[in-house]
Amino acid sequence: MKHLRSIDELGLSGLMGLLQLTDHMAEINQRPVPKVPALRGRTVASLFFEDSTRTRLSFETAAKRLSADTMTFNVSTSSVNKGESLRDTVATITDMGVDAFVVRHKSVGIPWQISKWTSASIINAGDGAHQHPTQALVDCYTIREATHAQSFAGMKVAIVGDIKHSRVARSNIQAFTLLGASVVLVAPPTLLPPDVSHWPVSVSHKLDEVIGTVDVLYMLRLQSERMAQGHVPTLREYSEQYGLTQKRVLALKSDAIVMHPGPMNRGVEMQIDPSDVKNSLIHRQVANGVSVRMAVLFELLGSGSSLGGQA
Amino acid sequence: MSKSLVIKGGTVINRKSQEVSDVKIENDCVIEVGKNLKGDIQLDASGCFVSSGFVDLHAHLREPGKEEAETIETGSRAGALGGYTALVAMPNTDPPQDSVAVVDFVREQGKRAGLVDVVPSGCITLGRQGESLAPMAELAHAGVTFFTDDGNGVQDAALMRRALEYAKGLGVTLAQHCEVAELTKGAVMNECSCCTDLGLPGWPAIAEELMVFRDIELVRITGASMHFLHLSTKRSVELVRAAKRDGLPITAEVTPHHLSLTQELLASYDPVFKVNPPLRSIEDIQALKVGLLDGTIDAIATDHAPHPRRDKEMSLDLAPPGMLGLETALGVVLAEGACEIRDVVALMSWNPAKIARIDNRHGCDVIAGTKANLCVFDPQLTWSVVPERLASKSINTPYIGRTLRGRVRHTIFQGTTTVIDGQAQK
Structure with a gap:
């Protein structure tokens, strides 16, 4: 595997392989000294053109635990602000000797454009509203860890909120359905893409009609600018219809799990403290983030010898 | 006395006719359309269409x-x-x-x-x-x-x-x-x-x-x-x-x-x-x-x-x-x-x-007396686009890798050849 840019490109076998590899990484992370020399001498550059806390930190932690060198490209102090083109930036960093770029950008397709300009591997850490494949891997791994299910067949997942602008939703719809889950999207029509009839999902506009039937409730963040853009009249109205309240938690099946990719908007989609939700996996999602990203880096950059023949 | 130009052997397309003819041009006008015309300069148009x-x-x-x-x-x-x-x-x-x-x-x-x-x-x-x-x-x-x-x-x-x-x-x-x-x-x-x-x-x-x-x-x-x-x-x-x-x-x-x-x-x-x-x-x-x-x-x-x-x-x-x-x-x-x-x-x-309201000098039938603004094209020639070879200063063509059919062979603007055999003349 050369790049990780979308779940679609990864495919089912790639996805399964990475989930298995993540088990090895999770084991390493349990050790007293959670560090192995697997990627010694490799260099990973983070190119974040958009704010990120957990994704950037978990990639950097993952790289360090595999003994890779890391480079962080900070947009606010970079030549980009002096008018340097993205192509020149990528070429410059490539010339320094980089094996992989971890890229986040507000624009769709940047990871594909960049891969034409460098020989390094590209890991998509989020491109516009398009893809965020490592988040989907984290979420699949987290569900698998909680349910001990190898396949998601028979599992029903509701993804709730701003599907239209969500790269997490697009990656997760592909990943969950690849693994066999049935997915229902729950959102007001204005927060759905104009046409989802070709997606392998069902659609509901009423969370209360769906909530008691699902095994996984996946809440998305609602950004406050959606109100200014007229997608919802007020955040309060949205939160009344689509937010997770105490009452809705009670309507969940007893073993249903609750997830959120973060960062949470408390008082909007999360009207309840997640620690008050019995089966919330939100902290596991963050914890697994490092193991999953170690697996991705190792898969793309590893030589295959240092982790029991995996390559 | 300026030199005359004859486009030889192409199929001339007009609104009400379509036949193989030679087209003779002098100064900036078409002066004759017919068979076996002779001129100082001859351009081959066999297998091609000649149109405005x-x-x-x-x-x-x-x-x-x-x-x-x-x-x-x-x-x-x-x-x-x-x-x-x-x-x-x-x-x-x-x-x-x-x-x-x-x-x-x-x-x-x-x-x-x-x-x-x-x-x-x-x-x-x-x-x-x-x-x-x-x-x-x-x-x-x-x-x-x-x-x-x-x-x-x-x-x-x-x-x-x-x-x-x-x-x-x-x-x-x-x-x-x-x-x-x-x-x-x-x-x-x-x-x-x-x-x-x-x-x-x-x-x-x-x-x-x-x-x-x-x-x-x-x-x-x-x-x-x-x-x-x-x-x-x-x-x-x-x-x-x-x-x-x-x-x-x-x-x-x-x-x-x-x-x-x-x-x-x-x-x-x-x-x-x-x-x-x-x-x-x-x-x-x-x-x-x-x-x-x-x-x-x-x-x-x-x-x-x-x-x-x-x-x-x-x-x-x-x-x-x-x-x-x-x-x-x-x-x-x-x-x-x-x-x-x-x-x-x-x-x-x-x-x-x-x-565009320029039909006094463009888009006219190819007949004696009209302005010599003409195109001679081969309708069958297949070719592919090499962006660097385009005359445009930019290269943003979406047709890289596609086979196109039909190519302009000669272009005559106001009686002067601007393109001969697919090559710009200036």
Whole structure:
């Protein structure tokens, strides 16, 4: 595997392989000294053109635990602000000797454009509203860890909120359905893409009609600018219809799990403290983030010898 | 005494005839069409068609203001290689073509290049801002016959009504870029299943169709004539067809790329495929082709829109829309096989010359006494595009890797050969 840019490109076998590899990484992370020399001498550059806390930190932690060198490209102090083109930036960093770029950008397709300009591997850490494949891997791994299910067949997942602008939703719809889950999207029509009839999902506009039937409730963040853009009249109205309240938690099946990719908007989609939700996996999602990203880096950059023949 | 030129052995296409003849040219006129003609210079045209030179209603030549992308000279050369003898230069220059000074400059630069007739369009509104009318009468007096705010549609319906009313007394054509701007904010590609997958903001067909409908109704109440630029949707074709059935003075064009390329190409994430209006669905392409055949669409126009490499290397949302078209138009249209050769000549020469109101010197039958603005093309020759070899200053062609059919062999502009055997002569 050369790049990780979308779940679609990864495919089912790639996805399964990475989930298995993540088990090895999770084991390493349990050790007293959670560090192995697997990627010694490799260099990973983070190119974040958009704010990120957990994704950037978990990639950097993952790289360090595999003994890779890391480079962080900070947009606010970079030549980009002096008018340097993205192509020149990528070429410059490539010339320094980089094996992989971890890229986040507000624009769709940047990871594909960049891969034409460098020989390094590209890991998509989020491109516009398009893809965020490592988040989907984290979420699949987290569900698998909680349910001990190898396949998601028979599992029903509701993804709730701003599907239209969500790269997490697009990656997760592909990943969950690849693994066999049935997915229902729950959102007001204005927060759905104009046409989802070709997606392998069902659609509901009423969370209360769906909530008691699902095994996984996946809440998305609602950004406050959606109100200014007229997608919802007020955040309060949205939160009344689509937010997770105490009452809705009670309507969940007893073993249903609750997830959120973060960062949470408390008082909007999360009207309840997640620690008050019995089966919330939100902290596991963050914890697994490092193991999953170690697996991705190792898969793309590893030589295959240092982790029991995996390559 | 100037030298005479004879085009030997081609099939001359005129409105009411089509036969193998030689064409003899002296000074800037055709002086004889017949058999076994002799002249000082002979150009072989065997296996080729000889027609009036092509007329492009829609070329962005970028000068003044964006000479990094194209100049009037490089754009003219690209046009000549594409078989064109006249290009209507779009007004979205910097400064825009809303004053006699700028319009005169564009025309003079065209004359200086001397490769095609550069016909400057004028803005409908000052600065293409859509707020107040440009000095249309003054511009018309300076020879402008074609007005548009292309790049922008005139959003204000009352202002557009005034423009149509005002234009009626001037004997000019108004042309609309149909796009209701509120519906296309941030749009990158057609609103379709593909844009859903890519998470890109969609440019819905209705943003074009609403303005087509509005302007048809404005034409109905004003009686002024109107040309629709680069129509791209099935419903737009239907609206125009119905308007023509009602006898309204409306004409319409379609671009080669909207006849040949679909929205799915955006999944390559390559901004070379970003264009405005966006590439649409295969159903839209089919409807546009039907429109070509039944006379709903009057012209094929390139919307030639050069952009420097660095601009097209930006992200999909930031890269400017537009693609090259002048050198590939004929090859794309013939490769699509949407219509007969005679229809192609009508769509690329006869009709657009009339719409641009330059049919006194372009789009004329190839007969003794008419201006020698001619195109000689081989309808069968297949070729592929090498961007670096294009005459345009930019390389943003979407046709890399595609086989085109039909290529211009010679172009004669005002009696002078601008292209011989596919090579520009200056």
